[in-house]
Amino acid sequence: MTVSTRRAALGAILAAPLTGGAVMALPSNVPQPTAPAVSPELVRLIAKHDRINAILNRETQTDDSSLPSYGTMRAARHARTRVTGFSSRSFADTLAKAACLGRLWPTDELAIEVGLKVRQTEVCMDEMALGLALELMRFAEGTLCA
Incomplete structure (x- = not known):
């Protein structure tokens, strides 16, 4: 992840409304977190x-x-x-x-x-x-x- 991508992600996180500690959406160029699947x-x-x-x-x-x-x-x-x-x-x-x-x-x-x-x-x-x-x-x- 480049510095500009990290900066964009951090900006999106800081600008997002607080929703119980979760961010609703990250910019499309930032890898989306995924929950691990059951084996x-x-x-x-x-x-x-x-x-x-x-x-x-x-x-x-x-x-x-x-x-x-x-x-x-x-x-x-x-x-x-x-x-x-x-x-x-x-x-x-x-x-x-x-x-x-x-x-x-x-x-x-x-x-x-x-x-x-x-x-x-x-x-x-x-x-x-x-x-x-x-x-x-x-x-x-x-x-x-x-």
Whole structure:
């Protein structure tokens, strides 16, 4: 980037209205920032997980004993293991995992559980991890992360 291009970009940033810390548009000659995409492999893993979870939910709702088959439960555990074990390459990957978890565990229920532990001052490592997961799930809400 040349000095004149940097100067033009800085001028555009300073002249732009404040919009919660974001600039709405940069001049066309300035490279536009792009958000990293979710890793294609993670997209496939999450899609497979969601398909298996849908089957698991259907079996739970239609079966008289309300227990899914052992094979479906095993497949769901395997899919969750693969998603969890995938090493995130960007924050987008981490948010995709959080969105996946959010589809399994509603944030309202998790917030109640974490809030209870905080009020009781019984926060251990597990609750700290759940609190972090809750925050990531809230960041990922409403996204189509995978």
